Amino acid sequence: MADGFDFSPGAQVPLSGSAGQTAATQALASAAYRDCLLTKISDADSESGKSEIKKPKLSLFAPNLGEAFSRAVQVRMLGGDRKPLIQSFGTEPQTIVEHCLSATRIRKQRDMKLTLLMVLFGVVFLPGVLLWLGAFQLRKMLSKDGAGAGLSLIGGLLLTVLAGLGLFFMIKLPLNGFWPMYGRAMIIAPMIGWWWAKQICEKTAVAMREAWKGLLEGGGVAAKIPEAVPQDPNQIAAETLRQNLAKISAEQKSNVVFYAGPKGILGMGTRWGSWQLAEDLTPAPGTAEIHPFRSWDVIRAIHDRLRLLERSPLHTGGFPAPSVRHWIVSPVGEKAAAVSRPEGTHVEAFQIRGHEIERICNEQQFGSGNRHYLGVQFVLWDGQLVITLMITVTVLHETLRIEVTGHALGPVNGLFTTKPEPKTKDVAKVIKFWETRTQHLPLIEPQEVVRLTARAPLTWFPPVLDFLGGKLTLPEPFGLRHVWADKPWRHRFMADDALRAATPVLRTVHAAAMSVLQENGVDTERFTNRSLVLSGMIQGVEPGKADEYNA
Template structure:
C-alpha cells in the first residue's frame, strides 16, 4: 500500500500497530489500561479524580441500560482520543497512551463479540416473544427502581411486597388461561421463552466476563496481555475505516511526542505536575577586567552548553547506581488559564507534526523573554517507579538589560491513583451457618448475577447505535484539558521514597546547570565572582529542599 498523507503526516510504510509501553513505563500504563476491562460500577471512577479535573458521570434515563466502568471508560477514551475533530491532548508522561487506547479498542472488540451473540439471542427469544420480554424487562426495571441502593442488589420491604403481588397475579392468569388454542399457548410461551433465552445469555455473559477479568488481572500482574485490534490493520487500500483508525492511533503517538506544553497557573504544567520548588540565580553582567568588554553571547549559547552537560548526568565518579539516563529536551511552554476548557497545538510553517522546529525554538529562547508569548525551557525528566513517578526539572535563561537570570523549577507527577491497581476479586457474601446460626460463613456468588444478564442482553441490540445507548444509559465525560496521566495522578509526597527521589534530583541538576553557565560566562569575559557566591548560597538552600506550592502566591 502506498503512502497516505493527511494533516501533515506521512503514514508510510503501511499498516503498523506499535508495540505496548516502553521500558520503565509498564506499571502505570497497564494500571490505566486495566480500567477498560473492569466490571465495577461506573461511579467508582470519581474516586480516582485528581485536582487537574473531575470526571462527570451522566445519570441514565433508564438504569437498565446504564454502563459499567469498563464499558463507559473504553468508549469515553476511544471517543476522546480517536474521534474526528477532537481537541488537542495533553502529553501523558510516564505512560504510553497509544497502548491504553489499543486496550480500550481490544476490550470493546471483546464486548462487541459478546453483544453480537446476545443480539442473536434477543432476536430468537425476544423479538418473537416481544410482549413477554417487555414484561420481564419491566419487572427488572421496577426491581432496580425499588432497590435499596439503586443497583438492584437489594429490594426494600415495599418493593418486595409489590413484586410478590405482581408475581401472584401473573401466575393466576397463567393458570386460568384456556389450554387449547394458539393465543393461550403463545401467552404461556412468551413468559417461558425469555427465561430460556436468559439462561443461554447467561452462559455467553459468563464466558465473556471470565475473559475480561483474566485480562484485567493479567495487566496488573505484568503478564504481558496483548491488545488485539485487527481492525486497525488495513488489508487493502479500500478499507477506509481501518486506515482511518490506524492514522488516528498514529496521531495519538505524534501528539505524545510534541515539544509544546501548557502552563495552567496553580495546576502547574499540564502533564508534568505542579511546581514544587524554584531556585533563581540572577546577577549583573560585568566584564572580568576593567576597561574590557564582554564578548557578545545569547541565551541560546548558555542553554546549549547546559543541555550538553545535563546529558551526562548519569555519569558518576563513584560506582553507585546513580541517575538513570534522563530525557533532556527543549520545551516551548504556552500559558493557558487555570480553568481552561481546551488547549490548541501550534500550526503553521514553524511547526511540524505537533512539534516546534529548531530554528523557532532558538528564536523564542533568545527573544521571547518578557511580555506576551510562549517561553522556552530546557527540561530534564526522569521516569521512575515503572512510570509511576515523573520528575521534571525545567531550566530557563533570560537576559534583561545587564542582568542574567538562570531559573530552575521542579515539577513532580505522582503515581496513578491506587484505584487503578485493584485486582479483580471473586464475589462473595456472608451467610449464617445452618446449625450454628450465630456464626457466619462466606459463600462465593456467581460471577454474573441475573440482573446483570438482563442488563447486558437489553443493551446488546443498542450497542450498534451508541448515541441512543448514551442517551438512555448515560455515559462518562472526561475532564478537560484531557490527558490520560495527569487527570488520575495522586500526589507523590504521600510516598516516602518517591518524595525522596524528587527532592534528591534537584541538587545535582542545579549544580550542573550552574557549572555549565559559569563556563560560558568565563569564556565570554564575564566576572563570575558574584555568580559563584550566589551559586554557593543556592547550593546551601537546596540541601534543605522541601516541597512548596510555588505557584500559589500570597497576594
C-alpha cells in the same frame, strides 16, 4: 492528509509491548476491562479536572466503568474533530487506547450473540420480554441504592404481589387454544433465553477479568484489534483508525507543553519549587568588555552537562539516564477548556523545529508569546513517578537570570491498581452450623445478565445508547496521565526521589552556566556567591506551592 503527517510504511499491526509495558500504562489500560460501578471514577479524579457522569434515562441501560471508560477514551482520542491532547508522561497513551479498542471488540463479540438471543426470544415473545424488562427496571427503581442492590420493604411487597398475580393468571388460563399457550410461552421463553445469555456473559466476564488481572500483574496482555490493520487500500475505516492511533503517538512526542497557572504544566504536575540566580553582567577584572553571547549559548552548555548526570565518581546506583529536551511552554488559562497547538512552517508532526526553538530562547523573554525551557525528566517507579526540572535563561538589560523549577507528577490513583476479586460470601456449614465456609458466587448476577442483554442490540447505535444509558465525559484539557494522578508527597520514597533530584540538577546547571560566563569574560564572583547561597538553601528543600502567589 491535511495536517501533513507521513505515516509510512503502510499497514502495521499495532503492538502493546516494549516501552508501553509500564505500571502506569497497564493500570490505566486495565480500566477498559473493569466491571465495577461507573461512579467510582469520580473518586479517582485529580485536581486537574473532574469527570462528568451523565445520568441515564433508564438505569437498565447504564454502563459500568469499563464500558463507559472505553467509549469515552475512544471518542475523545480517536474522533475526527478531536481537540489537542495533553502529553501523558510516564505512559504510552496509544497502548491504553488500543486496550480500550480491544475491550470494546470483546464486548461486541458477546453482544452479537446476545443480540441473536434477543431476536430469537425477544421478537417472537416480545410482550413477555417487555414484562420481564419492566420488572427488572421496577426492581432497580425500588431498590435501596437505586442500582438493584437490596429491596425496600414497599418494593419487596409490590414485586411479590405482581409475581403472585402473574402466577395466578398462568394457572387460570385455559389449556387449549393458541393464545393461552402463547401467554404461558411468552413468560417462560425469556427465562430460557436469560439462562443461555447468562452462560455467554459469564464466559466473557472471565476473559475480561483475566485481562484486567494480567495487566496489573505485568503479564504482557496484548490488545487484539485486527480492525486497525487494513488488508487492502479500499478499507478506509481501518486505514483511518491506524492513522489516528499513529497520530496519538506523534502528539505524545510533541515538544510543546501548556502552563495552566496553579495547575502547573499540564501533564508534568504542579510547580513545587523554584530557585533563581540573577546577577548583573559585568566584565571580569582586567577585561575591557564582555564577549557577546546569547541565552542559547548558556542553554546549550547546560544541555550538554545535564546529559552527563547519570555518571558518578562512585560506583552507586545513582541517576538513571534522564531525558533532556528543549520545551516550548505556551500559557493557557487556569480554567481553559481546551488548548491549541502551534501550526505553520516551523512545526512538523507537532514538533517545533530547532531554529524556531533557538529564536524563542533568544528573543521571547518578556511580554506575550511562548517561552523556552530546557527540561530534564526522570520517569521512575515504572512510570508511576515523573520528575521534571525545567531550566530557563533570560537576559534583561544587564541582568542574567537562571531559573530552575521542579515539577512532580505522582502515581495513578489507587482505583486503577486494584486487582479483580472473586465474588464470595460466607455461609454456615450444614452440620457444624456454628462454623462458616466461603462460597464462590457467579461473576454475573441475574440483573447484570438482563442489563447486558438489554444493551446488546443498542451497542450498534452508540449515540442512542449514550442518550438512554448515560455516558462519561472526560475533563478538559484532557490527558490520560495527569487527570487521574495522585500527589507524590503521600509516598515517602517518591517524595524523597523528587527532592533529591533537585540538588544535583541545580548545581550542574550553575556549573555549566559559570563556564560559559568565564569563557566570555564575565565577572563570576557575585554569580558564584549567589550559587553557594542557593546550594545551601536547597539542602533543606521542602515541597511547596510555587504557583500560588499571596497577593
